[in-house]
Amino acid sequence: MISCVQNYNEIPNNKPDYNDDYYNQFMIVISLFLIIPSLYFLYRNSPRLLNVTPKANVIIVDKKISPDENEKNEIFSEMSSCGGFIPYLRKLHKNQGNNVTSVIVAKYPTLRNLALEFIERWEKVVMNDKNSIIKMQEECLEFSLRATLNVIVSSNEENLDVKTYKKSYDAVLSGLFDKQFGKLDTLHEERFQESINYMKSVTCKLIDQRRNELKTNNEGENKMKDLFDILVSENDPHTGKPFTDAAITHYMCGYTMAGYHTTGTAIPYTIFAITQNHDVQVKLREEIDKTLGGRLPTFDDLSSMEYLTQVVKESLRVYAPASFVARLLKSETILPAMDESKDLRLKANTTILYPIPLYHEDPKFFTQPEKFDPTRFSPDKIKNIEPNTYCPFGFGSRICPAERYALMDIKMVICLILQKFNVKLAMKLEDFVIEERFVNMAKNDVLIKLELRSK
Numbered sequence: 001m002i003s004c005v006q007n008y009n010e011i012p013n014n015k016p017d018y019n020d021d022y023y024n025q026f027m028i029v030i031s032l033f034l035i036i037p038s039l040y041f042l043y044r045n046s047p048r049l050l051n052v053t054p055k056a057n058v059i060i061v062d063k064k065i066s067p068d069e070n071e072k073n074e075i076f077s078e079m080s081s082c083g084g085f086i087p088y089l090r091k092l093h094k095n096q097g098n099n100v101t102s103v104i105v106a107k108y109p110t111l112r113n114l115a116l117e118f119i120e121r122w123e124k125v126v127m128n129d130k131n132s133i134i135k136m137q138e139e140c141l142e143f144s145l146r147a148t149l150n151v152i153v154s155s156n157e158e159n160l161d162v163k164t165y166k167k168s169y170d171a172v173l174s175g176l177f178d179k180q181f182g183k184l185d186t187l188h189e190e191r192f193q194e195s196i197n198y199m200k201s202v203t204c205k206l207i208d209q210r211r212n213e214l215k216t217n218n219e220g221e222n223k224m225k226d227l228f229d230i231l232v233s234e235n236d237p238h239t240g241k242p243f244t245d246a247a248i249t250h251y252m253c254g255y256t257m258a259g260y261h262t263t264g265t266a267i268p269y270t271i272f273a274i275t276q277n278h279d280v281q282v283k284l285r286e287e288i289d290k291t292l293g294g295r296l297p298t299f300d301d302l303s304s305m306e307y308l309t310q311v312v313k314e315s316l317r318v319y320a321p322a323s324f325v326a327r328l329l330k331s332e333t334i335l336p337a338m339d340e341s342k343d344l345r346l347k348a349n350t351t352i353l354y355p356i357p358l359y360h361e362d363p364k365f366f367t368q369p370e371k372f373d374p375t376r377f378s379p380d381k382i383k384n385i386e387p388n389t390y391c392p393f394g395f396g397s398r399i400c401p402a403e404r405y406a407l408m409d410i411k412m413v414i415c416l417i418l419q420k421f422n423v424k425l426a427m428k429l430e431d432f433v434i435e436e437r438f439v440n441m442a443k444n445d446v447l448i449k450l451e452l453r454s455k
């Protein structure tokens with residue numbers, strides 16, 4: 001195992017270079033999720049295209065791979081600016097007497113209501129026709145986008161046509177991915193541009209609305225600020241001046257994107273895993289019923305259900321939504337050899353990609369890695385897991401800032417589903433195919449039959 005990985009976690013001290021061109025801003029933000037999975041895609045399909053060093057289980061990005069050297073530099077300076085913003089965000093919350101948990105707890109009732117809206121929607125469908133099939137990935141992506149918007153923007157959905165917003169977001173994400181591989185045809189190019197323009201106008205409208213709200217809202221001082229409040233009311237730590245509209249859009253789109261497809265795929269993957277492991281479904285339901293006795297789960301209930309946590313963690317191991325963790329080496333670094341191979345000397349400014357699934361699937365770190373076994377994360381066994389080999393949320397100082405929130409979200413939806421329904425896979429097993437896009441998506445959706453539980 002590479003022992004020096006933690007050294008790569010320094011946040012480079014680059015200042016973002018904003019301009020007012022929305023398209024450029026958006027491309028830069030999106031590159032975080034675009035270039036990295038794309039390189040991984042190339043790596044998986046044609047290892048020799050990249051300067052791959054499998055013996056060390058890291059991928060070293062050959063500089064020539066980048067289509068445009070300048071673009072590559074911008075991408076990584078923007079990556080660091082996004083991450084550099086997080087300690088600032090934490091500090092602000094702390095100054096207001098909040099911590100990450102209190103922020104999540106405050107949001108919990110709204111998020112649970114949102115989840116219940118979906119449960120009721122599915123219940124109606126099933127009551128209407130008990131043979132109905134739910135496209136679980138599509139549904140959970142909608143849930144995840146709305147939940148993420150709620151956390152970041154405290155979105156009042158009256159101000160946002162979520163359906164059109166989601167469609168546009170999907171068109172932009174998909175268009176950028178296809179652009180990367182030169183596959184974007186004229187028709188989709190048009191749709192892509194339209195979607196970018198739509199999202200730009202929506203974000204500008206939201207910014208204006210929030211500025212006005214903050215001006216007129218007397219309780220503003222006591223209110224727990226969401227990310228959007230901070231962006232429209234505080235100074236940019238990099239410039240010491242108020243955030244520009246372009247910068248606000250940059251952060252908003254970056255955070256929304258980071259939360260949308262990740263959580264939106266993690267939930268259906270977990271449901272899929274439960275359908276394939278009947279014993280897990282039975283044991284999980286026993287725990288849920290015993291803990292809740294039919295009432296709705298509170299935030300504390302979700303933390304107290306150990307088996308539920310283990311199931312979600314194992315699902316994130318087997319079906320990790322994110323392919324990669326990326327680091328830029330600030331100085332020359334030697335990676336100690338794994339096996340008998342030689343140590344690896346890496347130059348400063350090399351970008352390395354740490355492929356999450358290669359660790360999660362390695363029998364050296366997880367015995368019988370193909371087996372879905374939630375008890376790997378039981379209190380007595382979890383300590384045997386080597387540091388950084390389990391990393392669905394990354395690791396070190398740049399670990400996903402929303403890890404606890406995302407875990408809570410996934411557990412909440414799984415809990416609410418199993419309280420109400422039995423879950424069955426409604427597609428051929430071989431049609432469950434994971435496709436690497438910005439995050440790993442189920443190519444043919446995850447088709448699920450929900451059966452109402454008898455009272």
Ligand code: HEM
Pocket residue numbers: 079082083084086148151152254255256258259260262263266320321322324325326391392393394395396397398399400401402403405406
């Ligand atoms: C199951 C859900 C999620 C997974 C698997 C996931 C995974 C990841 C991973 C692997 C990283 C890179 C970490 C590193 O470099 O060490 C990351 C970064 C990030 N994630 Fe998440 N994430 C999830 C949900 C979310 C949500 C819901 C949000 C926001 C509401 C979010 C916001 C971010 C942000 C802003 C970063 C960039 C951090 C930085 O640059 O330092 N993520 N996430």
